[in-house]
Structure formats: structure tokens, C-alpha cells
Amino acid sequence: MRMPPRTYALFAAGLLFGCSSSSGGTAAKGSGGSSGSGGVGHNGGSGAGGGAVGTGGLMGVGGAAVGGAVATGGKSSTGGSSTAGGTSGGGVTGVGGSSASGGTAGRTTTGGSSGAGGSAGGSSGVVDAGSSDATGGSPDANPGIIAATPPMGWNSWNAFACDIDETRIKAAADALVSSGMKDVGYQYVNVDDCWMNGRDSSGTIRWDTTRFPSGIAGLASYVHDKGLKFGIYSAPNTGTCEGLYGQPSKSSVFVGSLGHESQDAKSYASWGVDLLKYDDCGGPQSAFATMRDALRATGRPIVYSINPYTGSTCVPTGAHTSTCGLDLAGIAHMWRVSADIKATWGDVTRIIDIEAPLSAYAGPGHWNDPDMLEVGNGSLTDAENHAHFSLWAMFAAPLIAGNDLTTMSAATKTILTNAEVIAVDQDPLGNQAKVVATPQTGLQVWSKTMSGSNARGVALFNRNGSAASITVKFADVGLSGQVTVRDLWQKSDLGSFSDSYTATSVPSHGVIMLRLSQ
Numbered sequence: 001m002r003m004p005p006r007t008y009a010l011f012a013a014g015l016l017f018g019c020s021s022s023s024g025g026t027a028a029k030g031s032g033g034s035s036g037s038g039g040v041g042h043n044g045g046s047g048a049g050g051g052a053v054g055t056g057g058l059m060g061v062g063g064a065a066v067g068g069a070v071a072t073g074g075k076s077s078t079g080g081s082s083t084a085g086g087t088s089g090g091g092v093t094g095v096g097g098s099s100a101s102g103g104t105a106g107r108t109t110t111g112g113s114s115g116a117g118g119s120a121g122g123s124s125g126v127v128d129a130g131s132s133d134a135t136g137g138s139p140d141a142n143p144g145i146i147a148a149t150p151p152m153g154w155n156s157w158n159a160f161a162c163d164i165d166e167t168r169i170k171a172a173a174d175a176l177v178s179s180g181m182k183d184v185g186y187q188y189v190n191v192d193d194c195w196m197n198g199r200d201s202s203g204t205i206r207w208d209t210t211r212f213p214s215g216i217a218g219l220a221s222y223v224h225d226k227g228l229k230f231g232i233y234s235a236p237n238t239g240t241c242e243g244l245y246g247q248p249s250k251s252s253v254f255v256g257s258l259g260h261e262s263q264d265a266k267s268y269a270s271w272g273v274d275l276l277k278y279d280d281c282g283g284p285q286s287a288f289a290t291m292r293d294a295l296r297a298t299g300r301p302i303v304y305s306i307n308p309y310t311g312s313t314c315v316p317t318g319a320h321t322s323t324c325g326l327d328l329a330g331i332a333h334m335w336r337v338s339a340d341i342k343a344t345w346g347d348v349t350r351i352i353d354i355e356a357p358l359s360a361y362a363g364p365g366h367w368n369d370p371d372m373l374e375v376g377n378g379s380l381t382d383a384e385n386h387a388h389f390s391l392w393a394m395f396a397a398p399l400i401a402g403n404d405l406t407t408m409s410a411a412t413k414t415i416l417t418n419a420e421v422i423a424v425d426q427d428p429l430g431n432q433a434k435v436v437a438t439p440q441t442g443l444q445v446w447s448k449t450m451s452g453s454n455a456r457g458v459a460l461f462n463r464n465g466s467a468a469s470i471t472v473k474f475a476d477v478g479l480s481g482q483v484t485v486r487d488l489w490q491k492s493d494l495g496s497f498s499d500s501y502t503a504t505s506v507p508s509h510g511v512i513m514l515r516l517s518q
Helices: 005-012 166-178 215-225 241-246 261-271 287-298 345-355 382-394 410-416 419-425
Strands: 152-155 188-190 196-199 205-207 229-234 275-279 303-307 316-318 334-336 367-369 399-401 434-440 443-450 455-462 468-473 482-487 492-498 500-506 510-517
Touching: 152 166, 152 229, 166 188, 166 215, 188 275, 205 261, 215 229, 215 261, 229 261, 261 287, 275 287, 287 303, 345 382, 382 399, 382 410, 382 419, 382 443, 382 455, 382 510, 419 510, 434 468, 443 468, 455 468, 455 500, 468 510, 492 500, 500 510
Parallel strands: 152 188, 152 399, 188 229, 229 275, 275 303, 303 334, 334 367
Antiparallel strands: 196 205, 434 443, 443 455, 455 510, 468 500, 482 492, 482 510
């Protein structure tokens, strides 16, 4: 999270983890990136040679999480009935095998029905019994896995920072429905920092009753009644990023969960929380696992989203290793890979380059998180907004809108609600795209294998300052013979081609996004 510009000097002096504010006027919080020109250009560690990540230890509801083996095999546990009913267990079932173009290995249950019914299935994510939530929203593609596809929704921070209240959050929930965003898969309405108001004499966390007179539970109920899910924010420190860095005079008001993990997790579960965003804010990184265990113990399926960035990029480097020493996939369902995004083209490309080598570590139940969307914010052009959204979809990234949904333009709405592009992001195989060709400097061909008959998602990405032609050679994406090409932004079939397809005018800072199939 970001901190205000007035604290940036402390970061530069090495006293705080943080960043300057975004060019869009968003207030800043702790543990962010650096300047508007792109921040720190860390390349995030190599993903080369890594297999699919096994995610043992994730959020098993009502007992220990099933599994714990890496994606290449190993025995899953076979006992322990879940609170949602049914026993889970069974062996590992491959659904594709990790490869340059293919899906990750996967596991299924052989008996446990999820909360929504049916046996759980999928790929390398852990089978969490009973992950379906009765409060509404579309079911996961693999209903036994929490976050079986990348979570989609909206978060309050990029547009409003600390200027939030229940009226504003309810309006966002209303807009998520009326705009058609809910219909294409957006589920979560996430309240970021500044909702809290210290603790009572027993240590129970309190909400700000002036801003949230109906209470957080009442707000969650409002969101649930619309068929949506509700998310909230905290930090593994005594204060949140805003409480510690943005408004230190309010450190006793904007409190974090360090030392209160079990107590807070029980509060969140009782309020009907469906997602917790847990932001480092300079706290001990060991506390991420402490909160994971506390959430698991509540018996409620809660998506666990962490930001382990502490001034250095934290990305996975192996099945259970990372550049910061955390077993990211064993702790959370999604983990931030970079400093906070800003609504500038330089920052979008900075994060794209961090994501590029991480494809081996994404899959159902565990996602690389390039941060919230800035579509509709800041200085991004129409072409840049299209490219930003397209690459996030190619990454199988969580799609968390960060704009003001109540005032967004028709152009922004069109981008955020393109069902064909969203289908690339939400494909049940959960593959993250890779760069498969660089025809010349600044021109890239990204590809990901999708479910269906020899289906590929392809992004022809022009990072340069003028329009350019870009060719995808079918051999580079693992196809041969006649291939049907569809343009996902134009929503039109382009025909059948052999060997290759050339887009003759890819805009500067833009993409042509395709679906190839046979």
C-alpha cells in the first residue's frame, strides 16, 4: 500500500518502505514503489525451470487443507471431514502437466462435495472442502478450491484512499451490478484501509461508527444481498500502512492485526467477510502464516490476499521458495509481486516485466498478483488501458478494478466488461502467459494455453512509440496447420490461416488480442 508524498523523504532515507503518490492524485501508503516513471525495475527472480506450484497448507476449511504435495505428485491426505460436508481426499490427478505451453498438474477429490455441491477438481491448487459461499456470486470453476479462478471485483483504495464510508461502498456495489460488471464475473467489493477505529477493552477490533453506522456486518449483508462478496483490509503490524505511515497520529485508530490474528479472524468471519487483503506495512513476514492459520480456524472460506512487498520485490522462485523466503503458495491464494501500481504507462510496464518470468507459479488456488487495475485512472490512454487489461488477463491475474465505478466513462466500462477478454483471464486451466517471441525490440508475442480444442490466448504487444506490424507464428505457440483466428477486442472472426497471422497495425502502447483455435 502507498503512503503520502510527505513521507516519501523518509523512504528515500531508508527509514520507511513506501512510495510517492500516484499521478492520478491517489493518496499513498506504506510499502509501495518509487517514482511515477516506473519505480524500481526489479525483474523479480527467474521462473525458469520451475514446475507448477503445489499449494499445500492453503486455507483448508474445517480442518487441515487437503494435500500439500507439489504439483508433480505426492500423496494427499485422505481424512478429516470438512465443515461443508463430505470427506475430501484421494490421489493426484493430472490435467495437463507443466510445460511451456500446457496446463499444470492437478488434484481432485474423490468424495468431498463442496458447499455448492459436486466434487472438487482442478489443478495444482489445494482442494479446500466447502469453498463455495452461500452469500452469492458465481461459483468457482473448480468448486472445491478457494479462488479456483483469479478473483474479480473492486477495491476502494485507488479511487478513494481513506475517503471511504458505507454510502460510497454501497454505491460501488450498486454500480458493480448496474454496469453489468457482476454479469461478466466481478464478485468482490473490497473495503481497503481506514475502516477501523481501534479496539475495545477486550481487544476486539472496532469499525468507525461515523463512517459505517450500519456496521461492517451490515455492510457485508448489503453486498451479499446483491449476490456479491465482501472483502476487508488489515496488516500484520500494530497499525495499518495508513496508521503507521500515512497518518501516524491515527496509529491507535487504524490498527493492524499483529498479536490479534485469531481474534480478528473470528470477527471477520462473524461479519461475513469473504476476502482479506493483508498488507505488509513493515510487520514481521512470519505473521502472514499466523493469519492464514487464524482464518482457516474460523471454518469460513475466505480468500487470502497478501502483499509481502517490503521495499524489495517478493516473487516465487520454486515450489515453496521465494525471493523473500516465504512459501507464498503455501500461505495465500494470491500474492502481490511488486510495489503498488500507479496509473502511469511506465508503472504498468514495470509490473509486466516482473510478471514475465513467473508463469510456472500460477494456477487454481494460487495466483501471482500484479496489483489492482488502473483502467480509467490517471494518465493512461485508451490504447494503454486496453493493453493493461489485456496483459492482466493473459497473466491470469486477479482483476480488481480500482476506478470510481459510479462515474466511469463508457470507454472504461467497455474495457472492464469485455467478456471474451475476461474469459482468457478466467480460463479454468489457470495458465499464465509467457513471451514466446520478440520479433524486434519492443514488440512481443505472449501466449497461454487455454481449455478447448488446441486453444491459445495470444497478445500481440507493442511497447514502442509508433504503430507496428506483429506476426504470431503458430509454431511458436505450439500449433500447426490451419488455425482459426478471432480478435477479442473487435469480437470478430478473422478467418483461417496457416503457419502465421500478422496484425498490420498494432497501436503504440497497445495490443491486438487473439484467440487461436483448431
